[in-house]
Amino acid sequence: MFIEEKHNYKSFEPKLYLSSPTMHGEELLYMKDAFDKNWMTTIGENIDATEEILQKKIGVNYGVGLCTGTSALHMAMKLAGVKPGDKVFCSDLTFAATVNPVVYEGATPVFIDSEYDTWNMDPTALRKAFEIYPDVKVIVLAHLYGTPAKLDEIQKIADEHGAIIIEDAAESLGATYKGKQTGSFGRFGCISFNGNKIITGTSGGMLLTNEEWAAKKVKKWSTQSRDDAPWYQHEELGYNYRMSNVIAGVVRGQLPYLEEHIAQKKAIYERYKEGFKDLPVTMNPFDSENSEPNYWLSCLLIDNEGMCRYAQSENFAAFTQEHHKSCPTEILEAMLKYKAEGRPIWKPMHMQPIYRNHPFVTREGSGRDISDAYLPGEKKGKDGRPLDVGADIFRRGLCLPSDNKLTPQQQDILIDIVRNCFE
Numbered sequence: 001m002f003i004e005e006k007h008n009y010k011s012f013e014p015k016l017y018l019s020s021p022t023m024h025g026e027e028l029l030y031m032k033d034a035f036d037k038n039w040m041t042t043i044g045e046n047i048d049a050t051e052e053i054l055q056k057k058i059g060v061n062y063g064v065g066l067c068t069g070t071s072a073l074h075m076a077m078k079l080a081g082v083k084p085g086d087k088v089f090c091s092d093l094t095f096a097a098t099v100n101p102v103v104y105e106g107a108t109p110v111f112i113d114s115e116y117d118t119w120n121m122d123p124t125a126l127r128k129a130f131e132i133y134p135d136v137k138v139i140v141l142a143h144l145y146g147t148p149a150k151l152d153e154i155q156k157i158a159d160e161h162g163a164i165i166i167e168d169a170a171e172s173l174g175a176t177y178k179g180k181q182t183g184s185f186g187r188f189g190c191i192s193f194n195g196n197k198i199i200t201g202t203s204g205g206m207l208l209t210n211e212e213w214a215a216k217k218v219k220k221w222s223t224q225s226r227d228d229a230p231w232y233q234h235e236e237l238g239y240n241y242r243m244s245n246v247i248a249g250v251v252r253g254q255l256p257y258l259e260e261h262i263a264q265k266k267a268i269y270e271r272y273k274e275g276f277k278d279l280p281v282t283m284n285p286f287d288s289e290n291s292e293p294n295y296w297l298s299c300l301l302i303d304n305e306g307m308c309r310y311a312q313s314e315n316f317a318a319f320t321q322e323h324h325k326s327c328p329t330e331i332l333e334a335m336l337k338y339k340a341e342g343r344p345i346w347k348p349m350h351m352q353p354i355y356r357n358h359p360f361v362t363r364e365g366s367g368r369d370i371s372d373a374y375l376p377g378e379k380k381g382k383d384g385r386p387l388d389v390g391a392d393i394f395r396r397g398l399c400l401p402s403d404n405k406l407t408p409q410q411q412d413i414l415i416d417i418v419r420n421c422f423e
């Protein structure tokens with residue numbers, strides 16, 4: 001039966017989003033408070049309160065409010081002493097903002113392949129990377145789609161090599177690993193309040209650390225590095241990265257709703273999982289024994305046997321319709337017809353044109369040695385599984401509409417749209 005006959009798909013009007021802001025009212029009160037007191041600047045009560053609440057929530061000594069998550073990551077690079085010519089190990093399957101700040105400081109990101117258990121940095125590949133580049137001292141670790149990475153294993157490897165972790169918890173605010181909040185594991189942690197994140201200030205970010213010197217440094221650098229003098233005096237390069245007190249008001253108003261948003265996202269994830277039970281697909285996985293994601297985005301991975309003929313070039317994908325099979329492009333196109341916004345999996349950094357000649361390390365060593373005779377994600381390792389895990393997940397995966405305002409009825413239509421693709 002056609003979806004149109006089965007459902008009143010007009011309930012999608014105007015559109016179903018991947019993840020959009022959800023406001024509650026308090027945001028406006030705190031913004032108005034900033035307005036009424038004329039703290040329309042980058043200092044004020046909202047910033048202080050937001051920093052204090054998040055320090056406590058995440059379990060770190062200091063949180064410094066900044067204008068974006070990207071600026072927090074940039075500040076973390078500087079704190080870590082990343083300098084021109086250095087190599088930095090980075091998550092590969094992530095958003096470009098995880099790695100761009102490495103380049104801002106003139107260093108070279110080395111991309112570490114992902115594992116299938118959480119889609120995050122593969123500890124085995126990280127070990128290989130230290131064999132190839134034993135002098136690396138900084139690891140940038142992201143928790144993709146709100147799912148914590150294998151933190152214990154990665155921390156252990158980092159410790160063995162005297163390296164530090166910069167934690168990119170931009171997508172994972174509120175997620176925990178062994179009961180501790182993500183963002184508290186790295187020597188420096190970064191979170192984001194961009195409009196599509198689990199809570200938002202429209203924009204905004206925060207650097208997290210237990211070290212007083214680091215918090216002081218970031219406060220100084222982010223306010224143009226002004227020295228203590230009667231005039232504008234600068235010993236160091238400065239940045240205009242501080243958080244706005246109006247934006248902090250929005251974040252402050254959102255904070256009491258973080259757990260509610262997580263519960264809604266979790267319900268969405270579980271409804272999809274149930275709805276796809278008998279299809280040749282799996283949901284984005286996590287380590288249920290040790291971690292609790294924030295379920296920011298629900299994603300699908302199509303089994304190999306469930307994939308129709310499908311080819312991707314640099315900026316185009318094509319497929320052949322086959323019975324009982326589908327592919328990300330077919331599903332995304334079917335959803336778009338009903339104004340539902342899915343998204344391909346973030347394209348791995350090692351496949352990005354800008355980073356094409358940067359080093360990439362898989363669990364078997366340099367991933368740049370994979371011959372051009374193979375399509376991305378096609379080459380198998382010694383264990384018989386795809387060697388380039390990021391490319392494989394990119395090829396077979398997609399992000400589903402995961403907005404916390406999604407109703408069960410709307411979600412049922414989405415589930416039927418996916419099911420139809422596998423008819």
Ligand SMILES: *Cc1c(COP(=O)(O)O)cnc(C)c1O
Binds near residue numbers: 170
């Ligand atoms: C959103 C995001 C960032 C950047 O945060 P902004 O606040 O948008 O600058 C960094 N890393 C990851 C993984 C993200 O998803």
